[in-house]
Amino acid sequence: MSTDAPFPIRTGGCLCGAVRYEVRGRLRHVINCHCGQCRRTHGAFGPYSNVAKSHLALVEEKGLAWYRSSPRAKRGFCNTCGSSLFWSAGDTDTISISAGTLDQPTGLRTIGNIFVDDKGDFYNLHDDLPGFPAGSKGALDGDTS
Numbered sequence: 001m002s003t004d005a006p007f008p009i010r011t012g013g014c015l016c017g018a019v020r021y022e023v024r025g026r027l028r029h030v031i032n033c034h035c036g037q038c039r040r041t042h043g044a045f046g047p048y049s050n051v052a053k054s055h056l057a058l059v060e061e062k063g064l065a066w067y068r069s070s071p072r073a074k075r076g077f078c079n080t081c082g083s084s085l086f087w088s089a090g091d092t093d094t095i096s097i098s099a100g101t102l103d104q105p106t107g108l109r110t111i112g113n114i115f116v117d118d119k120g121d122f123y124n125l126h127d128d129l130p131g132f133p134a135g136s137k138g139a140l141d142g143d144t145s
């Protein structure tokens with residue numbers, strides 16, 4: 001979705017409002033991650049957009065807590081209502097944002113599925129989007145897995 005047009009400010013937050021954020025840059029379209037970590041933290045897959053870390057501003061962060069989910073990455077969640085909001089790796093300059101926490105309309109669409117080999121056995125994929133057994137290794141825009 002590359003464009004030279006100015007990006008509208010997008011807003012989002014958790015269920016209770018103890019975490020609110022603004023995005024001031026290009027939001028990537030959504031990639032559904034089916035890995036075992038997303039399965040547990042989201043209850044199924046994790047639908048993630050992402051944005052440059054420098055373009056994410058926390059407007060309210062009193063509820064924000066971080067869980068170190070792997071040596072590479074941590075997950076941001078609200079310690080009041082439990083919403084899963086962010087996935088952030090130490091070795092990239094982008095941060096993934098749970099698309100469901102964006103205020104609607106998001107203007108986004110889903111572009112693919114990753115870590116399909118780890119998906120929950122209780123649902124099937126019925127879309128025609130590109131799918132990858134693990135990370136797409138850059139085949140999907142902005143996917144660093």
Ligand SMILES: [Zn+2]
Pocket residue numbers: 014015016017018019063078079080081082083
């Ligand atoms: Zn909350």
